[in-house]
Amino acid sequence: MYRIKAANTYEKRPEDPRGNSYVDYRHKKQDKLDEQLNQQKIDDLFVDCVIMLNGRLEPSANYLRQLIGTHGGKVVFQYMPGVTHIICQNLSASKFIQYSKKTIPVLLPKYILSCVEHKTLLDTTEFILPQLLLEQTQQTQQTQQTQAQEPSPEFRMSQINFNYVVEPVVLDPDSERIQQKLQNLEQQIKIYQLNEIAQIDYGEVIQNVQNTDSQKSSPTQLQYIQNSPVKTHDKINVREYHEQSRLHHLSQWKVEAQQFLIQNPPQGPKPNDTAAPLFMHIDIDCFFVQASYSALSAQQQLLYQSLPLCVCSSSNTGQNSTADIASCNYVARSYGIRNGMWLRTAQEKCKELVILKYDFQVYSEQSKRFYQNLLDISSQIMPVSCDECYIKLSGLISNKEEFMTELKAKIKRSTGLITSIGLGSSLIQARIATKLGKPNGQIHIGKEQFIELIKHKTVDFLPGIGQETATVMNSIGIYSVGDLQHAQLNLLQQTFGEIKGQQLFNSSLGIDSLVFKPIQGGQQQKSKQLQVSQNFGVRLTTLLQLKQFIYNLLVELQAKQKERNQQINRIILHLNVVAKNANPQWAKNGGCGQCEKTTSSCSIQGEVTEYYEQILEPILSQFRVEDVRGADIVGVCGEQQPEIIRNKTNKINDRTSLNQFKELLNNFQEQQQNTNLITGDISQIDQIQDENVREKVKQVIGLQIIKRGNLDDVLKYDDFQQKNYYMQQMWGEFL
DNA sequence: GGTGTGTGGTAGC
DNA sequence: ATCGCTACCACACACC
Incomplete structure (x- = not known):
């Protein structure tokens, strides 16, 4: 469940009344404090020192700063020329590399305390950060430290259930x-x-x-x-x-697929970046079932040909069995059986259900064969999993239908597996095309068709929207992809966060939030x-x-x-x-x-x-x-921390999409003004004191009323009051 | 404004 | 009507 930022628990950062930036504010505040400390100065112990404090410290950096200040020293929080000591406790790896190159001593906060205690600048060697010492003394000290630590005294054995x-x-x-x-x-x-x-x-x-x-x-x-x-x-x-x-292997195979492509770089033609964008998404239908089936003898295959099949770790159908179905074929799905369903439940729905065993070896081999068939299509492939990937085809395909038919036939010959292919001008369009075509499908979706085709699907049809997100969406009145397409962007962003909100909105319009990152061969x-x-x-x-x-x-x-x-x-x-x-x-x-x-x-x-x-x-x-x-x-x-940690991407920045989105938004707002649907008494909302909450409630209610007709209907709707935590809080506040 | 750390959601079968 | 394994993303919050 998304936690909604409660307006009254979040205190805004103090702003400089003169409108300066926070950095200026901080610098001025720091200068002022330095000045104050200078007035309270006790002695000149640290007078020649510029001490840099880094990270979380014990005692706190604030305390240390005061201590140093009252003893005549200067404190900084960022590295600058002239710094004489660096005080820190736990260096992150990047900082470690940075500091271990410097000649300035990197010391524990204890150094400051000891100096003050002895009223003289002590020798620094005793206080060097253990992490840095480690480098020099080959880990001896570290080992001793580790072993010296006692188990937490809070730990006690007690009654075991x-x-x-x-x-x-x-x-x-x-x-x-x-x-x-x-x-x-x-x-x-x-x-x-x-x-x-x-x-x-x-x-x-x-x-x-x-x-x-x-x-x-x-x-x-x-x-x-x-x-x-x-x-x-x-x-x-x-x-x-x-x-x-099985899940461990599933994850490993994805890595294997990536490595396979690195070692066997795709030899296909390079897509034309100036041509109209075209992406392919390809996926093997119910991979585990098909792969397990492909490993059976010809006789067994004939026997099981059109029967409901599933793959499950166990064939135990006892009352307490909770073994779940990893994958089931489309015959089985016609009985209402789904992936992840308990075997017991599935067998109640279909007594003839045939259970196949896992065969991890075969899955791995089939996955490799599958990828082998994709190498000559394009030079840019992005694997998603062992049986699924995106391929960039811009400017490479003339006859789309023929291309898909041939590719499917080729994979069938080589592996015996049936696939589904989707083409689209973005990753998500291709992905949705595959999903719509399954099983054994081949569909091309144009930009224009996309919005129409999925309008009536529930929101969780979109990739990236799972159970939790869907629940929250429902609570703000968004049920179908169509609702999402016409939702207010700022409401989405308020609910899900700036980036996530934008991504969800983009998804409903067929605009990617996923970035196409093809495997770079040899790297x-x-x-x-x-x-x-x-x-x-x-x-x-x-x-x-x-x-x-x-x-x-x-x-x-x-x-x-x-x-x-x-x-x-x-x-x-x-x-x-x-x-x-x-x-x-x-x-x-x-x-x-x-x-x-x-x-x-x-x-x-x-x-x-x-x-x-x-x-x-x-x-x-x-x-x-x-x-x-x-x-x-x-x-x-x-x-392993990435080099660039924060990037605010995925905003709509291409002009066409931006206009498209603005138009949608305008349409919706116009529609809202011209409608007579708002009939309930919403004057109570104005009694909410907190401005943020009030505005939010107005927005949410606005949407709900559109959906439900009037305020009474909104209030009667169970989900609205029960499912969502923040909604409960807000309703509770003014009802 | 930046960094460090903890939380939570999603996909794949 | 739920859990499982791995990699990744977005976010809140504390602290400077």
Whole structure:
């Protein structure tokens, strides 16, 4: 759910009454403060110093500034020539590189305090930032620091909700190995005692892991568990788990597709940028089903030819089975079966439903073959997933129908798979064309047709609009794509944010918010983020388990980082904790159910696993073990920060689109003025004190009244009052 | 104005 | 009528 900025909780930044910019305001304020401090000066301790304060500091930068000021020093917040000391605590990776080149000492805030205490400028060597020392002393000091940290005293073992813990966990009924491991888990959980936890020597645990890790045979062979005094966590080997996770593979295949295109650069002609834009979107229909089917024997294929098929991890149809359908063919869909539906439910709808098994190997091969067929079409391909991509065709195609027919036939011959193709003058138009044509479709949509064709679809038909966005849209009176096309842009932007609002509006008009980024052959693809997570089959009840699990994930992240040859300068840790009032039924067998999510992150320099304690500490301090009620799910995300972080793009900047959009807006406003639909008494709105809220309510009501006829109808409409949090708040305020 | 950090939504089968 | 894995985007807010 989008959080709407509550007008009364947001205090605007003070503005200079003379209308100067905030920067001027700040400089003047700083000069004034310097002056004041100079008057209160105690001594000339720092008189020759220009001290730069950087980032978050403990004690706060404000305090340090006053301290330095009253001792005769000058403080700056940005680097400039003449700076004599840099004070900071935690350098981001970019700053690290920047500062490690400078000859100016980079010191901990403790330096200032100590100098004041001893009333003299001390030698700086003792206070150099550990991060920078690390560089020189080859990590020795860092290791000591890490090991010296005690587990947070807030952590206590407490009552564990065993009812929840011992709930049967079924990853894959066919896998005895998994079953065995999970049984072990249950037994282990039961024998846990408080005193055992207290005895763990974390230093030793880490040491053991590092020893095994350095053998490099397999980075995730966690032998430390066998050496550990308490055996706990061998049931969760992240890599083994990922081997049988379809979503893990799905994500990996996308990377593989990218790498395939890098290694086999498309040889097709270069699209003509001056010609009318033309993009193709191509997608394999129900990829998993078709691929699994293609791996069957000819005899079986004949047997299943026109039957409802699906791919599911399990064929267990028992009452409690919650295995879900990864993909189903169009025959099955005619029975009302959908992707993601529980197998049990699906079989109630169609008893003849044939269940095919996952075959990850085949999917991977078919994906490669699929891409192989696309290499000679154009030089610009942008993969979306293992079975789906965009291709730029501007100025390359003469007969569109013929081109699509031939391409589909070619892929069918090579892979046996049926595809759908869409052509359009933007990515989203092509994408929608594919969607409209499925299955086995080939459609070309012109700019003009687009708006008409999807007018009557619900908003979630558009890519980028999922459940949450659709709910919020409904609450402001937008249900169909047509509604969105005629919506007020400023209302959208107020609700969804400036950029997002514009993007949504653009999408409804067939204007891209997605940027076409073709793979550059031969160039190493660098992602901005690497992530490792496991949210299934995890039941943690102790601090030790939690720590070991996170360590496992970090090890896996590190392995991944090395495989991809990427640098990581920040680690983000996501922790899901079972919500206080979570319905236990919601946690599917092994799933996590309703959770509260927390995140913490830290900048890193060096090996990922060395930041084990640092990343854990802030997040652990927010939870106590009693909050961790049995099922905790953890993901670790390493991030390589992009060079340009903020870009405000995606505004309509091409003249035609801008005019088109203005015209639409005018039409709508005109229509609104000429209508007699506004019949309800809306005078109460004027009683709302806060101007922002008042204006917003007016806009929202304006739209609602158009939809519903009059104010009474608006108020009666359930969704309007219940679904959206901010609407509830606002209505509550004046009703 | 800029940076750092935490939150949340979406797609793909 | 819900969860799962990964990469990415947009945004709020704190802090300077």
